[in-house]
Amino acid sequence: MTKVINSNSRTQMAFASFRRNRMAMVCFWALIVLYGVAIFADFICPYAYKDEDRNYSYCPPTAVEFLDHGRWACPFVYKHVLTFDAIHRRIYKIDPTQKYPLCFLKGGRFCTVEAPGRLYLWGADARGRDLFSRIWYGARISLSIGLLGVAISFILGLLIGGIAGYYGGWIDNVLMHLCEMFMMIPGFYLMLALRAAVPENFNSVQVYLSVIIILALIGWASLARVIRGMTLSLRERDYVLAAKTLGVPDFVIIIRHILPQTISYSMATLMLTVSSYILAEAGLSVVGLGIQDPIPSWGNLLSDAMEIVPVIFAPWILLPGLFIFIAVMSFNVVGDGLRDAFDPMFREGES
């Protein structure tokens, strides 16, 4: 008996092949860690994102000490004292006489330092806010905006592409010309134009939601075009005709029998689109049109690093850029990995 290759095992084979792709797995776990820490930021971060201490403006990263005069001790940090050097540059010096012990599991946080001591694992920003905490609280915004934006884009793209491809004719013409109208405007300018249409007096939640919708409106068109193309061929399948002969409504046919067949393409594209949305949000926030201070996002954290002077004496404020890089790269590599895993030609060549 020949064994029938079925769609179930096809998906399983794809995931097995994905697991063998070491680079993609590393990036996959990187994303799990990023999202995990972001979700549990309330517990993991020593401070709330708004928590500031102006005495510690641009305080450098503090080292956590375990040895006190050569002997093991409860982990502690030294006090940083602000001084000025000969040309009046700010310099933080460690005061070895003042020690603040770390306290664990206090106030619902894993690890913090009692005032007046401060714990700056990755340094502080201009207003003495902890960059470590702000990066992880910012991760909540940046990483969720990408996902939610993509979710909306995908629903729009799949439905519009599916409807255009399935019905064809004038419906196809109208929808595809609409797509072209969105695609002909360069993405960033379209984003700025849409942002300009949003009222200025929005509160932070409304701004957050409007940024999501703006991102969603940018990406759906290219997806819809590809899905439409795939639908043009999928609608000729026998089981689509069979469903029609049985009086199954068109909408059910599109949702259940056509769109699921595009899953391998959509999953890879989904990952690549998330990364482009994270970048787009960062772009919008860097120019001050995205999420507004004091709520952090990786984009507006990075906007602090737009001036050269702070970057020279507080280079740690570039750290959010590193996180954008890690997140975007991980999504891209995972997306590429998924695409290769679902592509049977590639998989056969590999084995």
Next chain:
Amino acid sequence: MNTLLSINNLTVAVGSKMLVNQVSFDVPPGKIVAIAGGSGSGKTTIGLSILRLLSPSLRIEQGKIIFEGKDLLGFSKEDMRQCRGARIGMIFQEPLSAFDPLFTIGQQMDEVLEAHTKLSKQERFKKILETLSEVELPDPKRAYKSFPHQLSGGMRQRAMVAQAIVGGPSLVIADEPTSSLDVTLQVKIMELFRRLRQKNISILLIAHDLGMISRVADEIMVLRQGEIVEKGLTMQVINQPRHEYTRALLEAFQ
């Protein structure tokens, strides 16, 4: 007049080429009427015309398709959709490609009932199991949960028949239902059709194998290049073929 389906002067064309030319025939209730003919003779086109599912490049030039006393060509799109599956079912040649590989047999039959009835989930489940045992699938519950690829060819074709009749149609169009099966299975499917006829379901059987058709059909039409060249009771056509094309077809299967 006692007919379930009556086709008058049906003409279907693509561009200026006639695929089906002035075809007329009747399907009485509870009878099996067969359309025989070689490839490209327009058999399938007639089947799809009745359901109004021709591809957009084909047009019905003229004719009437009277089903249960109403002209199907005058139906609105929504009326036509409700007619398909509930009043007219269709069986395809290749059941493996006619089922969506991503859903179980049961789920796909459920779609038909969902589209046409207001039955509850349990009632639909019961009805589907009944239909599956009606087509003599050995283990209806297992068949319900099976994906198309998990069934054998013969069982898939039975599942296909079950899907076509689950909505309770009075006419089933079977387009080459046995061509993908071996001879013993073909005979069994034909026996199944005979039982459906006893339940007062008419079957429009589209096939090229005259020998197989003659086992079940009450009437046979022979179609060549879109025109009916011979029409009559099965015995008559098989034993005393009048047209040379019919004779050629018969000889081909001996």
